Amino acid sequence: MTQTANHSNNQQETTPLYHGAQNHCFGCGTGNPVGLHLTFSVAPDGAVLCDAIVSSNYEGPPGCLHGGIIATLLDEAMSKANRAGGVTAMTRQMQIEYLRPVPSESPIRITGRVIRSEGRKHWTEASIQNGDGTKLAAASALFIAVRQSLPAGNSFNSQE
Numbered sequence: 659m660t661q662t663a664n665h666s667n668n669q670q671e672t673t674p675l676y677h678g679a680q681n682h683c684f685g686c687g688t689g690n691p692v693g694l695h696l697t698f699s700v701a702p703d704g705a706v707l708c709d710a711i712v713s714s715n716y717e718g719p720p721g722c723l724h725g726g727i728i729a730t731l732l733d734e735a736m737s738k739a740n741r742a743g744g745v746t747a748m749t750r751q752m753q754i755e756y757l758r759p760v761p762s763e764s765p766i767r768i769t770g771r772v773i774r775s776e777g778r779k780h781w782t783e784a785s786i787q788n789g790d791g792t793k794l795a796a797a798s799a800l801f802i803a804v805r806q807s808l809p810a811g812n813s814f815n816s817q818e
């Protein structure tokens with residue numbers, strides 16, 4: 659489980675990225691009791707932001723998040739950057755740089771953005787910063803838009 663954090667360096671006007679679906683996504687699903695329950699907002703330039711405090715239940719080294727969880731946070735941010743642009747896509751390829759340990763139980767900011775799109779291919783980037791704005795981890799990825807439409811009643815990005 660993850661708490662929402664308030665970053666003092668949050669000076670941008672952002673809009674919450676809603677999705678009405680009670681899905682089981684480990685990153686954002688409200689229907690997943692053991693998920694991270696991340697919530698994102700969208701900045702005017704289309705980047706998505708999530709200010710969070712991630713529980714020590716997701717640690718690897720003492721006091722630090724597990725690398726797989728860090729990958730999840732970055733993956734989720736890039737997926738949400740696509741969603742903010744109305745694109746439902748799955749991760750095809752992802753590269754991660756683990757620059758510094760990411761602390762558990764401490765405010766972090768996760769940011770994602772779409773860099774370039776060509777047909778169904780969407781190249782994205784994401785990063786995690788600590789409360790001081792130091793970059794702790796970064797990722798770049800290729801997402802491919804899914805051919806299937808969302809199942810009925812799955813209102814991702816709606817405000818219902």
Ligand SMILES: CCCCC/C=C\C/C=C\C/C=C\C/C=C\CCCC(=O)SCCNC(=O)CCNC(=O)[C@H](O)C(C)(C)COP(=O)(O)OP(=O)(O)OC[C@H]1O[C@@H](n2cnc3c(N)ncnc32)[C@H](O)[C@@H]1OP(=O)(O)O
Pocket residue numbers: 683685733734737746747748749750751777778779800802803804805806807808809
């Ligand atoms: C199953 C869908 C159900 C319906 C929708 C329901 C829900 C929506 C689903 C997801 C989004 C919603 C919630 C978000 C959830 C999680 C958030 C985090 C995101 C994830 O965690 S998500 C899980 C991890 N993720 C996977 O589990 C993917 C497994 N994978 C696949 O399911 C296929 O791989 C797929 C579908 C991705 C693509 O498969 P495909 O057959 O449709 O597409 P194809 O292979 O033809 O590639 C198309 C064009 O990309 C080019 N291309 C390919 N690879 C390239 C490379 N490396 N470099 C440069 N170009 C490349 C080709 O060359 C071609 O190019 P061109 O069109 O120009 O020829």
